[in-house]
Amino acid sequence: MQKGFYSGRWTYAALVAPILVLIFLFFYVPVGLAFFWSLFLERPFGGGSQFVGLDNFARVLSDAEFWDALKRTAIFMIVAPSLAIGISLMLALAADRGLRGSSAARNIIIWPKAVAGASIGVVFVFVFNPFLGIFAPLNEIWPGFWNPRIDGTDAFITIVVAQVWNGIPFNFIILLSGLQTIPDTVTKAAVMDGASPWRRVWDIQIPLLTPQLFLTFVLEFVGTVVEAFGLIDTMTEGGPGGATTLLIYKIYVDGFKAYDLSGAATQTVILMLFVLIMVALQFRLEKHVKYER
Amino acid sequence: MRGDAIHLDAVTKSFGATPVIDAITATLGGGEFTVILGPSGCGKSTLLNMIAGLERLNSGKIRIGVREVQDLPPKDRGCAMVFQNYALYPHMTVEGNIGYALKVAGVRQPERSRRVAEAARVVELGGLLDRRPSELSGGQRQRVAIARAIVREPRVLLFDEPLSNLDAKLRHGMRMELSQLHRTIGATTVFVTHDQVEAMTLADKVMILNKGRIEQFDTPHAIYYRPASSFVAGFIGAPPMNLLPVTGGGGVLRLDDGTELARNPHEGPAILGIRPEKISIGDKGFAARVVYREDLGSHTAIVARLSGGQEVQVATPIGMHLDPADTITFDFPQDHLHLFDPATGLRLETP
Ligand SMILES: Nc1ncnc2c1ncn2[C@@H]1O[C@H](COP(=O)(O)OP(=O)(O)O)[C@@H](O)[C@H]1O
Numbered sequence: 001m002q003k004g005f006y007s008g009r010w011t012y013a014a015l016v017a018p019i020l021v022l023i024f025l026f027f028y029v030p031v032g033l034a035f036f037w038s039l040f041l042e043r044p045f046g047g048g049s050q051f052v053g054l055d056n057f058a059r060v061l062s063d064a065e066f067w068d069a070l071k072r073t074a075i076f077m078i079v080a081p082s083l084a085i086g087i088s089l090m091l092a093l094a095a096d097r098g099l100r101g102s103s104a105a106r107n108i109i110i111w112p113k114a115v116a117g118a119s120i121g122v123v124f125v126f127v128f129n130p131f132l133g134i135f136a137p138l139n140e141i142w143p144g145f146w147n148p149r150i151d152g153t154d155a156f157i158t159i160v161v162a163q164v165w166n167g168i169p170f171n172f173i174i175l176l177s178g179l180q181t182i183p184d185t186v187t188k189a190a191v192m193d194g195a196s197p198w199r200r201v202w203d204i205q206i207p208l209l210t211p212q213l214f215l216t217f218v219l220e221f222v223g224t225v226v227e228a229f230g231l232i233d234t235m236t237e238g239g240p241g242g243a244t245t246l247l248i249y250k251i252y253v254d255g256f257k258a259y260d261l262s263g264a265a266t267q268t269v270i271l272m273l274f275v276l277i278m279v280a281l282q283f284r285l286e287k288h289v290k291y292e293r
Numbered sequence: 294m295r296g297d298a299i300h301l302d303a304v305t306k307s308f309g310a311t312p313v314i315d316a317i318t319a320t321l322g323g324g325e326f327t328v329i330l331g332p333s334g335c336g337k338s339t340l341l342n343m344i345a346g347l348e349r350l351n352s353g354k355i356r357i358g359v360r361e362v363q364d365l366p367p368k369d370r371g372c373a374m375v376f377q378n379y380a381l382y383p384h385m386t387v388e389g390n391i392g393y394a395l396k397v398a399g400v401r402q403p404e405r406s407r408r409v410a411e412a413a414r415v416v417e418l419g420g421l422l423d424r425r426p427s428e429l430s431g432g433q434r435q436r437v438a439i440a441r442a443i444v445r446e447p448r449v450l451l452f453d454e455p456l457s458n459l460d461a462k463l464r465h466g467m468r469m470e471l472s473q474l475h476r477t478i479g480a481t482t483v484f485v486t487h488d489q490v491e492a493m494t495l496a497d498k499v500m501i502l503n504k505g506r507i508e509q510f511d512t513p514h515a516i517y518y519r520p521a522s523s524f525v526a527g528f529i530g531a532p533p534m535n536l537l538p539v540t541g542g543g544g545v546l547r548l549d550d551g552t553e554l555a556r557n558p559h560e561g562p563a564i565l566g567i568r569p570e571k572i573s574i575g576d577k578g579f580a581a582r583v584v585y586r587e588d589l590g591s592h593t594a595i596v597a598r599l600s601g602g603q604e605v606q607v608a609t610p611i612g613m614h615l616d617p618a619d620t621i622t623f624d625f626p627q628d629h630l631h632l633f634d635p636a637t638g639l640r641l642e643t644p
């Protein structure tokens with residue numbers, strides 16, 4: 001932090017305080033409560049709770065459905081962000097090449113277009129809805145070709161595609177802006193050194209894009225938990241046969257449909273630890289690739 | 294000498310309607326140090342990039358040695374380039390930066406390291422090979438950029454204002470080193486700058502560009518002593534040459550108000566040029582009034598106003614006591630006059 005930008009440390013405190021209060025109220029308090037509840041057996045229709053130690057964990061961890069949901073979550077967490085970032089990266093590399101050496105005006109024009117993509121992503125959820133969207137006619141040609149209602153794999157692919165589609169506009173903007181900050185002369189130097197366009201992507205552009213790639217990966221990871229819930233709830237409701245029941249959705253079903261509040265709290269704690277470990281791993285990775293431009 | 298000559302043949306480039314480089318034809322001598330000098334925006338970098346292959350020509354031809362190169366990609370032209378802001382790869386070590394071209398070309402290890410070490414030795418970078426660019430000073434970064442350029446033993450070395458990001462003292466040191474480097478390596482060197490001191494000290498020949506055209510392409514000596522146009526005259530020298538509109542007749546040159554400035558056989562209107570250090574102050578000649586004085590140690594620079602209102606810069610030997618408002622007498626010696634055509638700006642050769 002730059003020293004002396006504001007007159008005193010209290011100014012900083014006053015500026016940061018509102019956001020800290022919000023984060024505390026809506027993140028740390030619920031997280032703390034989840035930890036607390038995971039140690040108690042809560043009666044669904046009131047009547048007090050009973051301290052049971054780690055019994056809830058033992059129960060959840062011996063449940064096969066939990067492990068299935070965790071496995072699906074892990075697959076989803078790897079596949080969706082990789083695709084969302086891979087595709088965005090290719091689009092950004094192409095756009096960057098098109099924008100190189102052109103006037104700044106075109107640069108400005110691209111932003112609103114890219115932002116508009118976000119709303120397209122929302123529409124997509126409906127368009128690819130297997131029962132209302134574009135796959136319905138396909139099914140008439142080849143019955144059963146695409147039936148996420150019956151086929152678990154189709155259903156899983158649907159939410160992966162929706163999740164990826166949703167993430168692309170934002171990732172694209174972040175990655176493109178990162179590419180645009182690579183100085184023209186660095187690219188020219190690589191051209192003079194004989195590097196082909198593909199070689200420059202691997203040797204120059206992607207390494208110089210690591211901060212942006214890291215940011216998009218962290219946000220995509222968190223997104224696979226936060227945003228995926230909405231997609232599953234509107235598109236598949238966890239089905240068919242639990243094929244799209246990721247941990248986050250299972251928690252919701254267990255807690256609010258089956259009224260297993262203690263089980264839901266326990267799984268929340270486990271999911272939280274899971275995400276924390278993933279993000280911590282990414283931060284460790286980030287330390288190895290840090291450099292000054 | 295292993296440098297190839299560069300032949301430019303009606304090289305033309307425009308961005309949009311106005312030409313940035315306007316049909317330039319010239320030959321840059323093999324193994325010579327050519328400086329392209331001109332004001333900012335006159336097309337120097339564009340011309341250099343076209344030689345390098347980073348910018349396509351609209352028309353014209355470029356030959357390097359015997360090969361026509363205007364349609365070849367940069368890597369096949371045998372050129373290497375040093376950029377103004379160094380353009381180092383920030384994520385690679387010094388060794389990685391210098392060796393990148395070799396790596397791309399498929400030169401294998403021990404050989405690659407050996408050549409990187411050799412290039413680093415030439416620019417005195419030993420011991421820094423493991424550092425990142427962010428851990429180096431400006432001067433060291435510039436050395437890395439130069440090492441990266443010479444490691445492939447190019448036949449043509451291109452520099453785009455390589456010294457303008459360095460402070461004055463470093464710049465002087467780097468000038469001497471570049472000059473020595475050029476003698477050791479012997480590659481044809483093209484050096485772009487807007488700094489006339491760099492041009493005059495480094496160049497075998499200077500190409501002065503103005504608005505995409507060559508104003509003069511000659512040795513530093515010729516450019517200083519026989520400027521080909523009033524643009525060159527006003528661009529070279531610190532302070533630059535005084536340029537005064539005069540009319541010649543009856544063996545003398547006069548200002549509009551009739552003041553007789555110098556003896557010269559030219560008839561009709563002309564631009565009279567005279568360098569500040571060639572004006573003598575004495576008791577013969579015409580009167581002027583001192584308006585400003587600066588003591589610069591080695592000499593005193595004064596600005597004086599002539600009877601017609603024109604201002605003239607004069608460099609006088611130290612020890613002459615002049616103060617603002619003093620009236621002095623100037624003499625323009627006949628053999629130090631330059632005359633230019635008022636319409637075209639071109640030098641007029643007086644019989
Ligand atoms: N890619 C480009 N697109 C449009 N105009 C350009 C481009 N590159 C250079 N120019 C214009 O061409 C002129 C010459 O540029 P440049 O060669 O960089 O000048 P210099 O290096 O002498 O300062 C400038 O007016 C500049 O604005």
Ligand SMILES: [Mg+2]
Nearest residue numbers: 337338339453
């Ligand atoms: Mg330039």
